[in-house]
Amino acid sequence: MENTHEGLAKLTVPIGFSDTTGMSVYQSYTANSGLNYIVGMREMQDLLIVEQIAEGTACTFLCGILIYHKETKTLLKEIEIDRNVNYSREKVVTLVHKALLQVLSNASGKEYTSIDMQSANEFLSEALDKCYFENSRKTIIDWAKTVGIIKN
Amino acid sequence: MQSNEITLFQKFGLAKNGNFNYSEGVNAFIGNGFTSNAGNTYMNEIRLMEGLLIKEDVGQGYAHTFVNGIRIFDIKTKQLLCEKGYHKTYYSQSYIKSEVKAMLTDLLLTASREDRISINLLDVENHINMLVNNAFNIDQRQMLMQQSQKFLNA
Numbered sequence: 001m002e003n004t005h006e007g008l009a010k011l012t013v014p015i016g017f018s019d020t021t022g023m024s025v026y027q028s029y030t031a032n033s034g035l036n037y038i039v040g041m042r043e044m045q046d047l048l049i050v051e052q053i054a055e056g057t058a059c060t061f062l063c064g065i066l067i068y069h070k071e072t073k074t075l076l077k078e079i080e081i082d083r084n085v086n087y088s089r090e091k092v093v094t095l096v097h098k099a100l101l102q103v104l105s106n107a108s109g110k111e112y113t114s115i116d117m118q119s120a121n122e123f124l125s126e127a128l129d130k131c132y133f134e135n136s137r138k139t140i141i142d143w144a145k146t147v148g149i150i151k152n
Numbered sequence: 153m154q155s156n157e158i159t160l161f162q163k164f165g166l167a168k169n170g171n172f173n174y175s176e177g178v179n180a181f182i183g184n185g186f187t188s189n190a191g192n193t194y195m196n197e198i199r200l201m202e203g204l205l206i207k208e209d210v211g212q213g214y215a216h217t218f219v220n221g222i223r224i225f226d227i228k229t230k231q232l233l234c235e236k237g238y239h240k241t242y243y244s245q246s247y248i249k250s251e252v253k254a255m256l257t258d259l260l261l262t263a264s265r266e267d268r269i270s271i272n273l274l275d276v277e278n279h280i281n282m283l284v285n286n287a288f289n290i291d292q293r294q295m296l297m298q299q300s301q302k303f304l305n306a
Binding site for chain 2: 019020021022034056057058059060086087088089135136137138139140141142143144146147148149150
C-alpha cells in the first residue's frame with residue numbers, strides 16, 4: 001500500500017461542522033452550480049474516515065470515501081462512489097465496513113496471516129455503529145427523558 | 153420572523169437573515185428554492201416539534217411533488233438524530249408524518265435496547281404520535297416562538 005500523506009496534510013484543522021452529516025468539516029468549496037463540496041472526517045478506533053460530499057439545497061450526495069491509518073497516515077482504501085448517490089450515514093457505514101473487510105482479507109492473504117474474519121466483522125460492526133450513531137442514540141434518550149417518554 | 157426565532161434557524165445554519173418564510177398552506181417554514189435547468193424546484197421545509205427540528209428535502213416537478221429526504225435534529229444539541237432518503241416518492245403531509253413517527257420510534261427503541269432501558273412500545277408510540285401530530289397541527293410560528301424561548305438565551 002502506498003503512503004499518502006498529501007490528502008491528509010490538508011485536513012488538520014476543522015473549519016466547521018456539517019449538521020447534515022454530523023461530522024467535522026475540514027474543507028469546503030461552493031461551485032458555480034450552487035453545490036457545496038465538503039470534506040469531513042470521523043475518527044474510528046485508529047482509523048480516519050474521510051468523507052467527500054456535495055450538499056445541495058434539497059439533496060446531499062456522497063462523492064467519495066478515504067480510509068487512513070491515523071498514526072502512520074497510510075491510505076488504506078479509497079472507495080469510489082457512483083454519481084448521484086444520496087448521502088446517508090448508513091450508506092457510508094455499509095461501504096466502509098465492506099471495504100475494511102476486503103482490505104483485511106487481502107492483507108491476510110498477502111502477508112500469510114490468519115485473521116478471524118467473523119471476529120473482524122463483529123468488531124467492525126460495533127466500531128462503526130459507535131462512531132456513527134452513538135451520539136444520536138444518547139441524544140434521543142435525553143430527549144425522551146425531557147419530554148416524559150422515559151421517566152427518570 | 154422575530155429575531156429570536158431567526159436565531160434558532162441560524163443555529164442550524166438554515167437562515168441568513170430570514171431566508172425561510174412561513175407558509176400557511178403547509179404550516180411549515182419554506183426555504184428559498186433552487187430551480188434546476190430541467191425546471192424542477194428543490195427546497196427545504198422545516199417543522200418544529202417539542203425539542204426537535206424536522207427538515208424535509210422537497211422537489212417540486214411539473215406534475216408532482218417529491219420528498220427526497222427527511223432529517224431530524226435535536227434542537228438543544230443540534231445533533232443529527234436520524235435521516236432517510238427517498239427516490240421517486242410522492243410528497244404528502246400524511247406520509248411525512250408517518251415516516252417521522254416511524255423514524256423516531258425506531259431510533260428510540262434501538263437506543264433504549266442499547267442502554268438497557270425498559271420502555272413500553274405502546275407508550276412510546278402514543279407519545280410520539282401526539283408530539284408529531286402537534287407539530288403538524290399547531291401553528292408553526294407559535295411552535296417556533298416556544299422552542300426559541302426554551303432553547304435560546306433570549
